[in-house]
Amino acid sequence: MDAKFQYLLRQGDNALILSQQLCQLVGKGPALEEDMALSNVALDLLGQTRMWLTYAGELEGRGRDEDRLAFLRDAIEYRNCLLVEQPNGSYADTLMRQFLFDTWHYFLMDGLTRSSDERIREIAAKSIKEVTYHLRRSGDLVVRLGDGTDQSRAMMQTALDELWMYSGEMFLYDEIDNAMVEQGVAPGVELLRKQSLDHMAEVFTDATLAMPSPDAWMQRGGKQGRHSERLGFILAEMQFLQRAYPGAAW
Amino acid sequence: MSKEWPLWEVFIRSQHGLAHKHVGSLHAPDAEMAINNARDVYTRRNEGVSIWVARAADIVASSPSDKEALFDPANSKVYRHPTFFPMPEEVKNL
Numbered sequence: 001m002d003a004k005f006q007y008l009l010r011q012g013d014n015a016l017i018l019s020q021q022l023c024q025l026v027g028k029g030p031a032l033e034e035d036m037a038l039s040n041v042a043l044d045l046l047g048q049t050r051m052w053l054t055y056a057g058e059l060e061g062r063g064r065d066e067d068r069l070a071f072l073r074d075a076i077e078y079r080n081c082l083l084v085e086q087p088n089g090s091y092a093d094t095l096m097r098q099f100l101f102d103t104w105h106y107f108l109m110d111g112l113t114r115s116s117d118e119r120i121r122e123i124a125a126k127s128i129k130e131v132t133y134h135l136r137r138s139g140d141l142v143v144r145l146g147d148g149t150d151q152s153r154a155m156m157q158t159a160l161d162e163l164w165m166y167s168g169e170m171f172l173y174d175e176i177d178n179a180m181v182e183q184g185v186a187p188g189v190e191l192l193r194k195q196s197l198d199h200m201a202e203v204f205t206d207a208t209l210a211m212p213s214p215d216a217w218m219q220r221g222g223k224q225g226r227h228s229e230r231l232g233f234i235l236a237e238m239q240f241l242q243r244a245y246p247g248a249a250w
Numbered sequence: 251m252s253k254e255w256p257l258w259e260v261f262i263r264s265q266h267g268l269a270h271k272h273v274g275s276l277h278a279p280d281a282e283m284a285i286n287n288a289r290d291v292y293t294r295r296n297e298g299v300s301i302w303v304a305r306a307a308d309i310v311a312s313s314p315s316d317k318e319a320l321f322d323p324a325n326s327k328v329y330r331h332p333t334f335f336p337m338p339e340e341v342k343n344l
Contacts, residue, residue: 031255033276033287040290137286144283 003179004117005060006079007186009069010176010223012052013080016070017231018101019045020238021088030091037137041098044130051123071242075231082222083166085231089159092145092152096159099138099203104170106135107195111187120185139203146207157209168218171196176223257306258284260291265298275306 022042029035053066064072083101088094109131112124145152171193173181180186197214204211221227242248255277261270273292278284284303293299312320 031277033278033283033291037287037290140282140286144279 003176004183004185005056006176007180008052008056008059008120010079010081012049012056012066012069013078014084014101014105015045015052016049017078017080017234018084018098019043019049020234021084022094025088025094038094041134041137044127044134048123048127048130051126055119055123067242071239072246075227075235076225078222078227078231078235079225080222080227080231081166081169082219082228083163083169085222085228085234086163086166087230090155092155092159093163095138095141095145096156096163098134099142100163100167100200102131102135102138103196103199103203104167104192106131107192107199108170108187111192115186116184139199142203142209143207146204146209153208156207160204160209161212164212164216165219167200168214168216169220169222172218172220172223174223255279258288258303259306259309260284260288261302261304262288262292263300265296270300270302278303 019042022038022045025035026039026042027035029038049070050066053069057064057066057069083097086093086097088097106128109124109128112120113128115121115124142156146156147153171189173189177186177189181188201211256279257275258278258281259275260273262273263270276284276287276291278287281303285301288301288303293301
């Protein structure tokens with residue numbers, strides 16, 4: 001029960017923090033159309049966040065709803081992976097972060113549509129439509145920019161090299177993930193990792209980018225609440241109003 | 251190469267719509283991205299829609315100065331208007 005609560009928090013927090021970060025780019029996209037697309041992705045992720053956190057709160061049974069979970073937990077209680085709290089950086093950094101996340105997210109949601117938990121199956125079934133689109137979009141842009149000009153390729157390669165150490169945390173299963181696999185709630189990690197790496201390799205080949213070694217050392221800790229200092233700043237901005245006026249209706 | 255992305259015209263057939271309607275235009279570097287962008291900008295991703303995009307440069311428009319010659323039909327010639335035939339029930343959407 002507590003493992004499932006933690007597992008749901010991880011899903012919700014990933015979507016929430018990435019959505020929050022993408023929202024910072026509203027009005028700052030390189031073109032109007034990109035701006036719209038990125039905002040749409042952010043909204044999709046926020047919608048998913050609400051489903052995950054609402055379910056997590058119900059399961060916990062301590063009266064915490066989506067808002068309390070989002071706005072009244074501090075960084076050490078957040079369970080998002082480190083990848084999503086990485087800074088937006090240049091557009092290449094934003095897109096690369098998105099592509100790495102979308103790949104894992106897509107194959108995870110695909111696995112979760114066969115979860116033993118009915119509610120999770122429903123959330124995954126709803127999410128996978130959106131995530132399919134996210135992955136197609138970010139993969140397409142990675143190829144366009146990787147196989148674009150010398151400058152865009154260099155920027156994409158730099159983004160990939162810098163973000164790579166955060167790409168493996170999702171595949172480092174701990175006792176919570178393992179408990180979920182045992183209960184049939186979550187998909188096993190081997191297939192998930194293989195599907196994700198195969199897809200990344202394919203896209204990076206098309207994008208003429210050099211894929212770093214999948215066995216490289218990977219940064220970890222986000223899923224357990226050990227975050228980079230960046231998350232504190234994200235939450236300070238996100239939670240300000242609720243902290244200043246706690247319990248206010250909105 | 252121009253830095254400005256070319257202009258595309260967007261036509262969308264909605265879920266229960268019978269024909270594609272012009273809904274607006276957007277800028278995109280190529281057709282595939284024009285479709286993707288049209289989806290984001292004009293459909294909000296409703297299921298069951300069909301999108302057409304066409305380069306604005308490929309569309310030839312009639313000239314407003316030809317208005318009379320093109321669009322003022324001789325209404326007195328009733329035989330030009332096939333309104334004397336009762337339509338069978340089975341024929342829909344005419």
